Amino acid sequence: MLPRATGAPGGRPNIVLIYADDIGYGDTGPYGATRVRTPNLDRMAAQGLRFTNAYCSSATCTPSRYSLLTGEYAFRKPGSGVLPGDAPMLIEPGRTTVASVLKKAGYATGVVGKWHLGLGAGNVDWNAEVKPGPEAIGFDYSFLIPATGDRTPCVYVENGRVVGLDPNDPITVQYGKPIPGEPTGVNNPGMLRWFPSHGHDQTIVNGISRIGYMKGGEAARWVDEGMADTITRKATDFIAKQQENPFFLYFSTHDIHVPRVPHPRFQGKSECGIRCDATVQFDWSVGRIMDALERHDLTRNTLLIVMSDNGPVVDDGYEDGAFEDLNGHLPAGPLRGGKYSIYEGGTRTPFLVKWPERVKPGVSDALVGQVDLMASLAALTEVGLSGQEGVDSFNVLPALLGESGAGREHLVQHAGILAIRAGKWKYIPKADRGSGSLHWNGGNRPANAPEELYDLEVDLGERNNVVQKYPQVAKRMAALLEKVVKEGRSRN
Ligand code: NG6
Numbered sequence: 001m002l003p004r005a006t007g008a009p010g011g012r013p014n015i016v017l018i019y020a021d022d023i024g025y026g027d028t029g030p031y032g033a034t035r036v037r038t039p040n041l042d043r044m045a046a047q048g049l050r051f052t053n054a055y056c057s058s059a060t061c062t063p064s065r066y067s068l069l070t071g072e073y074a075f076r077k078p079g080s081g082v083l084p085g086d087a088p089m090l091i092e093p094g095r096t097t098v099a100s101v102l103k104k105a106g107y108a109t110g111v112v113g114k115w116h117l118g119l120g121a122g123n124v125d126w127n128a129e130v131k132p133g134p135e136a137i138g139f140d141y142s143f144l145i146p147a148t149g150d151r152t153p154c155v156y157v158e159n160g161r162v163v164g165l166d167p168n169d170p171i172t173v174q175y176g177k178p179i180p181g182e183p184t185g186v187n188n189p190g191m192l193r194w195f196p197s198h199g200h201d202q203t204i205v206n207g208i209s210r211i212g213y214m215k216g217g218e219a220a221r222w223v224d225e226g227m228a229d230t231i232t233r234k235a236t237d238f239i240a241k242q243q244e245n246p247f248f249l250y251f252s253t254h255d256i257h258v259p260r261v262p263h264p265r266f267q268g269k270s271e272c273g274i275r276c277d278a279t280v281q282f283d284w285s286v287g288r289i290m291d292a293l294e295r296h297d298l299t300r301n302t303l304l305i306v307m308s309d310n311g312p313v314v315d316d317g318y319e320d321g322a323f324e325d326l327n328g329h330l331p332a333g334p335l336r337g338g339k340y341s342i343y344e345g346g347t348r349t350p351f352l353v354k355w356p357e358r359v360k361p362g363v364s365d366a367l368v369g370q371v372d373l374m375a376s377l378a379a380l381t382e383v384g385l386s387g388q389e390g391v392d393s394f395n396v397l398p399a400l401l402g403e404s405g406a407g408r409e410h411l412v413q414h415a416g417i418l419a420i421r422a423g424k425w426k427y428i429p430k431a432d433r434g435s436g437s438l439h440w441n442g443g444n445r446p447a448n449a450p451e452e453l454y455d456l457e458v459d460l461g462e463r464n465n466v467v468q469k470y471p472q473v474a475k476r477m478a479a480l481l482e483k484v485v486k487e488g489r490s491r492n
C-alpha cells in the first residue's frame with residue numbers, strides 16, 4: 001500500500017476537487033465580486049493559482065460532468081444533455097475516468113454531492129440497491145444527490161442505498177406522468193413558498209415544487225436548508241477516515257443551483273439577494289474543507305481545486321427574487337451570456353488551484369479545460385493512458401502547477417451548438433439552432449445567426465463581431481473545429 005500523503009515533501013498529493021453548481025465567472029471575490037464576500041475563496045486564491053482562461057466543457061451540468069470525468073468532449077456522446085432524475089447511468093460501467101485512473105494509482109476515491117450523470121440501468125427501483133453507479137467507474141465511496149436539487153428523487157443515495165428509507169414507505173419516481181394523489185405545484189400553489197417561473201410545477205417537497213414526480217420515502221426526503229451542512233459533513237468525514245492511502249475527493253455542491261434555499265444562518269448575508277447568499281454558503285463549505293485538511297495536517301500536500309460546472313443564471317425557474325435583488329452584482333463579470341449560452345459566460349469558469357507544496361501563488365492566463373483533468377492527473381500520478389482513453393484530455397499539468405504559462409492551443413465550447421477558442425480568437429459558426437435562454441445580458445443566440453468571430457484580447461465581452469474583417473482567421477477556425485469534430489478525438 002502506498003503511504004498516506006501527508007505534509008511530507010515528495011509524497012503524492014491528496015486531490016480534492018470542489019465542483020460548484022452554476023457559479024459564474026464574476027460571482028466570487030477572487031473574480032471581482034464586491035456585493036458578496038467569499039473570505040475562504042479569497043484565502044484560497046491568495047495562497048494558490050487563479051486561472052483566468054479556464055473552461056467548463058459545456059454550458060450545462062450533465063455534459064460538463066461527463067467531460068470532467070471521462071476526458072472526452074460531451075458533444076461526442078449522444079444523450080449527454082441535462083438528464084432527468086430517473087435516467088440510467090450515462091458513463092458506461094468500467095469506463096476509464098478520473099476516479100478509476102486515481103484508483104489505479106493507489107488512491108482512495110470518493111464522490112459526495114450532486115451527481116446528475118444517471119444511475120442504474122433503466123427503471124431504477126429506489127427501494128433496492130441502485131446500481132450501477134459511481135462504484136462502476138472508479139469511486140470507492142459515494143454520497144449523492146442523484147440528479148439536481150430541483151429534480152426528483154429528493155433523497156440522498158449513499159453507496160447505492162437511499163439514506164433513511166423506511167421500507168414501509170417505498171419510493172416511486174416518475175417523469176412525464178403525474179402520480180395520482182401526490183400534490184403538485186401546478187394544482188396546489190397555496191402549498192408553495194415560491195411560484196415557479198419556468199417548469200418546476202410538479203411534485204412538492206419541502207414547500208418547493210420540482211421537476212419530476214415522486215411518492216413515498218417521506219422520512220428520507222431531504223430538507224433543502226440542511227443540504228450544504230449534510231454534504232459538507234460527509235465530505236469532511238471522508239477526509240477524516242483516510243488513513244493509509246492518498247485520496248481523491250470529488251465534492252460536488254448543490255450551491256448555487258436552484259432551488260436556492262441556504263440555511264437560515266446564511267440568509268441575508270450578502271448584498272445581492274438569495275443567489276449570493278447561496279454563494280456565501282458555498283464559500284462556507286470550501287472553508288470547512290480547508291479546515292478539515294488543516295486539522296488532519298494535510299494542507300501542504302493536498303491539491304485543492306475549485307471550479308464550477310457551467311456559467312451563471314439568475315432566474316432558473318423559480319420566482320425567488322434573485323433578479324430583483326442583484327443590486328448591481330454581475331454574475332458573469334465582464335463576460336457575455338451565462339448558463340446555456342455559447343458566449344464566454346456559458347463556459348469560462350472560476351478555477352482556483354492550491355497545493356502549497358508545489359504550486360506558487362499567482363495568476364495564470366493559460367488556456368485549460370476541465371476535460372484536461374484526466375490526462376493531467378494521470379501524468380501527475382504516473383498512470384499511462386491508452387489512445388482510447390480521455391480522447392480530448394490534454395496533459396496541462398505544467399500549467400496547473402504554475403510551471404508553464406502554456407496550456408492547450410485550442411478548446412471546443414459547447415452549449416448545444418459548438419464554438420472554438422484558439423489563442424485570442426473565438427469563433428462561433430452559423431448554426432441551425434439557437435443557444436442560451438433566460439438571459440439578462442445578451443447571452444441568447446438565435447438559430448441561423450451569422451458566423452461570429454471575436455478577438456477576446458480586446459473584446460472580452462464579445463460585442464464586436466470581426467468576421468468580415470478577418471475572413472481568413474474565421475476560415476482557419478472553422479476548419480479546426482471541423483477537424484476536431486470529425487476526427488473523433490483531439491489529443492494526439
Ligand atoms: C433546466 C431547468 C433548470 C435547471 C437545468 C439544469 C426548467 C425550465 N429548467 O431544464 O431549472 O434544472 O435544467 O441545470 O425546467 S444544470 O445545472 O443541472 O444543468
Ligand code: CA
Pocket residue numbers: 021022060061257309310
Ligand atoms: Ca450546473
